[in-house]
Amino acid sequence: MHLKTPRSGEFLLLLETGKQTMKELDEIKEELKIDLNAVATPEGLDLIDTKFLGKQGKINQLFKTLPIKTDPKLGKQINDLKKDIEAQIAEKLDYILNSSKTATFDVTTPGKEQAEGSLHLITQAIAEIESIFLRLGFVRRRYPEVETDWYYAEGLNIPKDHPARDDQETFYVGDNTVLTAHTSNGQLREMELKKSPPIKMINIGKTYRRQIDATHTPMFHQFEGLVVDKDINITHLLGVTEYFAKAYFGQDRHTRLRPHHFQFTEPSFEIDITCEVCSGTGQVDKQNCKVCKSGWLELGGAGMVHPNVIKNGGLNPEECSGFAFGWGVERVLMMKTGLPDLRMIYSDDIRFLNQF
Numbered sequence: 001m002h003l004k005t006p007r008s009g010e011f012l013l014l015l016e017t018g019k020q021t022m023k024e025l026d027e028i029k030e031e032l033k034i035d036l037n038a039v040a041t042p043e044g045l046d047l048i049d050t051k052f053l054g055k056q057g058k059i060n061q062l063f064k065t066l067p068i069k070t071d072p073k074l075g076k077q078i079n080d081l082k083k084d085i086e087a088q089i090a091e092k093l094d095y096i097l098n099s100s101k102t103a104t105f106d107v108t109t110p111g112k113e114q115a116e117g118s119l120h121l122i123t124q125a126i127a128e129i130e131s132i133f134l135r136l137g138f139v140r141r142r143y144p145e146v147e148t149d150w151y152y153a154e155g156l157n158i159p160k161d162h163p164a165r166d167d168q169e170t171f172y173v174g175d176n177t178v179l180t181a182h183t184s185n186g187q188l189r190e191m192e193l194k195k196s197p198p199i200k201m202i203n204i205g206k207t208y209r210r211q212i213d214a215t216h217t218p219m220f221h222q223f224e225g226l227v228v229d230k231d232i233n234i235t236h237l238l239g240v241t242e243y244f245a246k247a248y249f250g251q252d253r254h255t256r257l258r259p260h261h262f263q264f265t266e267p268s269f270e271i272d273i274t275c276e277v278c279s280g281t282g283q284v285d286k287q288n289c290k291v292c293k294s295g296w297l298e299l300g301g302a303g304m305v306h307p308n309v310i311k312n313g314g315l316n317p318e319e320c321s322g323f324a325f326g327w328g329v330e331r332v333l334m335m336k337t338g339l340p341d342l343r344m345i346y347s348d349d350i351r352f353l354n355q356f
């Protein structure tokens with residue numbers, strides 16, 4: 001009977017072939033690595049595919065030349081290598097296709113035009129107002145919009161149940177808390193902060209009232225000036241008012257004081273400014289000016305700070321005095337631009353907003 005067991009010589013031969021095969025597999029892996037590193041196109045990758053996996057390719061050559069039948073392990077090794085090569089080629093193809101997508105981006109294509117934004121016109125107006133007062137040595141402040149009754153009213157010499165409270169259409173958040181209907185709450189807070197004169201602040205902030213029509217919105221802005229020092233008098237108020245009117249509206253504008261009443265100032269005034277349309281004459285072509293009727297437009301309230309308010313701010317009214325004013329940002333903006341309706345400012349109509 002013929003035994004199929006290899007003779008000792010054949011064993012040796014098989015061992016030798018095994019080593020040889022391992023070497024060849026390693027060489028193929030190395031060669032593939034070099035080829036894949038160098039290739040940059042799908043066509044190039046096709047050539048690599050043919051070289052290693054094609055009919056005449058290296059893997060098939062191995063199958064043909066090696067004694068697979070006598071060594072089943074060898075067959076498995078070559079098969080594993082084949083799968084590995086397929087996977088590496090597929091991965092590289094993926095990479096080439098993806099990177100070619102970015103490579104086809106045409107850098108000379110004109111970009112999509114981006115809509116250019118700008119600061120909202122109220123923001124612009126606030127910046128302009130602020131810069132005018134900074135030139136006069138005022139300090140810009142922001143004080144709470146949600147405020148206690150003390151800072152908002154009682155400390156400003158407006159007792160509870162006083163009729164002056166009715167004017168302000170206040171939003172009450174709680175019994176003792178409001179959304180500020182004016183920026184005057186900043187007066188007491190500034191005096192408390194500084195503790196002693198000189199004080200020269202411009203508090204610009206949001207204010208809220210239950211109102212809406214062509215010249216009123218529930219939220220609007222005010223700028224509140226407060227100056228406290230030794231011997232401050234009405235001429236200081238007049239000087240600052242005149243300076244602001246000329247800087248903001250134009251050098252040909254003038255201001256005047258008109259007696260009025262506020263609880264927190266004594267004496268109190270309304271400030272008027274000459275109308276641009278009729279230059280303060282009240283007449284256009286021998287007709288009454290349609291914008292102002294009298295030659296004057298109302299800017300807002302002002303006055304000499306009431307001694308009680310100075311006291312409530314923690315200062316001594318025997319030693320110092322002050323003036324204050326509170327004017328509307330939207331109001332001065334409308335006076336300057338001739339906007340007919342305040343609500344336009346808070347509309348989202350780009351055609352309107354783009355003009356500023």
Ligand code: DAH
Binds near residue numbers: 181183262300
């Ligand atoms: N707080 C007043 C208002 O909103 C405006 C005002 C008047 C402010 C006189 C002042 C002032 O500082 O002195 O109607």
